[in-house]
Amino acid sequence: xxxxxxNDKKRDDDRAxxxxxxxxxxxxxxxxxxxxxxxxxxxxxxxxxxYGPRESYIRRLLRPDTGVIxxxxxxxxxxxxxxxxxxxxxxxxxxxxxxAEALRPSLMLEGxxxxxxxxxxxxxxxxxxxxxxxxxxxxxxxxxAGIPMRDLVVGCAAGKVDDEIVLDLSEKExxxxxxxxxxxxxxxxxxxxxxxxxxNLTEEEFEKALDLAIEGCxxxxxxxxxxxxxxxxxx
Amino acid sequence: MKIxxxxxxxxxxxxxxxxxxxxxxxxxxxxxxEIETDVISKAEGSARIKLGKTQIIVGCKPQIGxxxxxxxxxxxxxxxxxMLPMADPxxxxxxxxxxxxxxxxVVDRCIRESEMVDLEKLCIEPGKxxxxxxxxxxxxxxxGNLFDAATLGVMAALMNTKLPIAKYVDDEVVIDENxxxxxxxxxxxxxxxxxxxxxxxxxxxxxxxxxxxxARISIGITESGNICAMQxxxxxxxxxxxxxxxxxxxxxxxxxxxxxx
Numbered sequence: 001x002x003x004x005x006x007n008d009k010k011r012d013d014d015r016a017x018x019x020x021x022x023x024x025x026x027x028x029x030x031x032x033x034x035x036x037x038x039x040x041x042x043x044x045x046x047x048x049x050x051y052g053p054r055e056s057y058i059r060r061l062l063r064p065d066t067g068v069i070x071x072x073x074x075x076x077x078x079x080x081x082x083x084x085x086x087x088x089x090x091x092x093x094x095x096x097x098x099x100a101e102a103l104r105p106s107l108m109l110e111g112x113x114x115x116x117x118x119x120x121x122x123x124x125x126x127x128x129x130x131x132x133x134x135x136x137x138x139x140x141x142x143x144x145a146g147i148p149m150r151d152l153v154v155g156c157a158a159g160k161v162d163d164e165i166v167l168d169l170s171e172k173e174x175x176x177x178x179x180x181x182x183x184x185x186x187x188x189x190x191x192x193x194x195x196x197x198x199x200n201l202t203e204e205e206f207e208k209a210l211d212l213a214i215e216g217c218x219x220x221x222x223x224x225x226x227x228x229x230x231x232x233x234x235x
Numbered sequence: 236m237k238i239x240x241x242x243x244x245x246x247x248x249x250x251x252x253x254x255x256x257x258x259x260x261x262x263x264x265x266x267x268x269e270i271e272t273d274v275i276s277k278a279e280g281s282a283r284i285k286l287g288k289t290q291i292i293v294g295c296k297p298q299i300g301x302x303x304x305x306x307x308x309x310x311x312x313x314x315x316x317x318m319l320p321m322a323d324p325x326x327x328x329x330x331x332x333x334x335x336x337x338x339x340x341v342v343d344r345c346i347r348e349s350e351m352v353d354l355e356k357l358c359i360e361p362g363k364x365x366x367x368x369x370x371x372x373x374x375x376x377x378x379g380n381l382f383d384a385a386t387l388g389v390m391a392a393l394m395n396t397k398l399p400i401a402k403y404v405d406d407e408v409v410i411d412e413n414x415x416x417x418x419x420x421x422x423x424x425x426x427x428x429x430x431x432x433x434x435x436x437x438x439x440x441x442x443x444x445x446x447x448x449x450a451r452i453s454i455g456i457t458e459s460g461n462i463c464a465m466q467x468x469x470x471x472x473x474x475x476x477x478x479x480x481x482x483x484x485x486x487x488x489x490x491x492x493x494x495x496x
Contacts, residue, residue: 090336097333104470179348181465191472195452197465199348203482206462210475 011161013042013170018212020156020168020219025137025227027144035145037227039137042170043127046134048141053115061116067109071100071119073134079126095131096121102135102155102184102194108148117147128171132157135184135194140224144231150186152224153193156216157182158209160201165208167216181209187221190214240446247447248433258441263484265439268387268495272395280396280418284388287441288378291385293370293392295418299359299401299408300367310357310365314343314389316372323377337468339372342385345424345455345464346370352393353419360403368396368418379442382453382466383492386426391496393418423458425492427485431473436481438488452478454485458493 010016021042030036033049040046056062061070073095077084088096099121109117119141121134132155139153159169161177174180179199185192201209250257260266266287275281280295302309316339320328331339346352357366370392372385397415401408430440430448437444440451449471455464462482467473 090331090340093333093336094340097337098466098468101468101470105472186472189472191474192467192478193472195465195467195473195478197462198344200350200457200461200463202461203486206465206482207479210478214475 027231037140045125052117053112056116067112067115155184158213282391286384290376293388307362311367349424349463351422356419
């Protein structure tokens with residue numbers, strides 16, 4: 001049972017309503033990939049690799065005026081309690097699509113016509129909020145790959161648990177909660193590049209959740225920047 | 236790369252910036268909606284919806300199945316969609332595309348999360364047998380805004396669905412085809428989709444408008460006044476104001492949409 005009766009009361013993992021889970025991001029963790037990142041948030045462990053920009057070998061995707069991106073989000077069979085059948089399912093296909101759309105506005109691929117950037121997101125262990133964590137990590141990996149960007153893209157969710165709007169839902173809160181609003185933003189402009197809502201919210205609750213999630217994104221963004229500084233500032 | 240949208244982009248964007256649309260509608264105006272129910276007699280529930288020239292046929296088929304182990308006394312409701320190659324020259328046969336999976340999942344979320352179907356009433360014998368209701372979307376003509384058309388079509392089909400009475404006797408399910416019950420519905424929902432073109436948010440995008448959209452947002456709202464699903468699409472961002480403005484308009488449009496049922 002999760003008890004949140006006022007803003008001072010803690011959630012069942014001792015967080016306040018506006019706390020994100022402990023977060024760690026590392027840039028450049030893979031040898032062969034052009035860019036990569038590893039992210040842990042709460043019990044989530046996510047690895048992202050980026051290849052490209054490289055020549056698009058899929059002709060129907062290529063565009064003569066700009067580069068394109070392709071994203072594959074995948075969950076490892078051992079990442080969840082009941083073994084997940086390997087391969088793509090409908091959920092991962094949808095997440096791949098919205099992740100690509102969330103990241104695309106940040107990338108300046110006009111200088112790479114007919115090219116393709118591949119983003120591979122592997123969820124090694126899942127504990128709620130993997131799509132946002134995947135986007136956050138992928139953006140760091142894209143920066144690590146040296147792809148020109150307007151801004152980092154950062155994801156975070158807010159939701160409704162026991163009638164309270166709270167930030168960054170854990171797996172348990174997501175399962176027991178009443179609503180989940182994952183978003184992604186580009187922090188410099190505040191532009192929203194991903195928005196979903198799942199569950200029941202009133203208009204006021206939605207606005208509150210949206211604003212809380214935006215604040216959460218800004219927190220996560222600081223960790224993204226630190227991770228890139230850690231890798232590149234001293235070299 | 237599609238060439239035509241690049242050519243029409245300018246003219247459509249110009250029109251919209253001047254507050255006009257190619258088909259003469261207002262920015263927050265739906266196209267004509269036509270709903271016909273009971274169009275498939277072999278299906279337990281069905282509907283044909285036309286939103287402008289977009290046309291979708293929805294069928295509901297219940298099956299008896301086993302409940303999920305973690306929810307032994309709850310029935311199952313599943314929505315699937317297929318963008319048939321007949322609906323548009325660019326739709327390909329073969330495994331479902333990302334677009335069609337997104338469509339089905341967003342519509343499914345809107346119906347499921349609104350909790351409009353009382354799934355506990357679909358239980359026949361706890362832990363043993365439940366009704367599994369499969370809702371299949373057949374997109375036969377694509378002229379833009381599949382999300383809103385599909386959601387309304389599913390709603391119409393669900394309201395039209397009759398389940399035979401099933402009883403659990405001596406470890407067996409006995410179905411009485413002569414007696415039926417309505418699908419247990421306790422709420423309704425509809426979806427409003429906006430696209431951002433230039434700086435404006437435009438409701439119910441036609442195909443041409445959809446082909447040049449900067450960003451899209453679909454908002455599902457229940458008759459009881461809750462936001463039950465939302466999804467952003469498109470390769471460009473939306474502002475916080477874009478989203479809140481769209482939510483406001485959606486709230487005013489949903490009762491209008493539900494009147495069609």
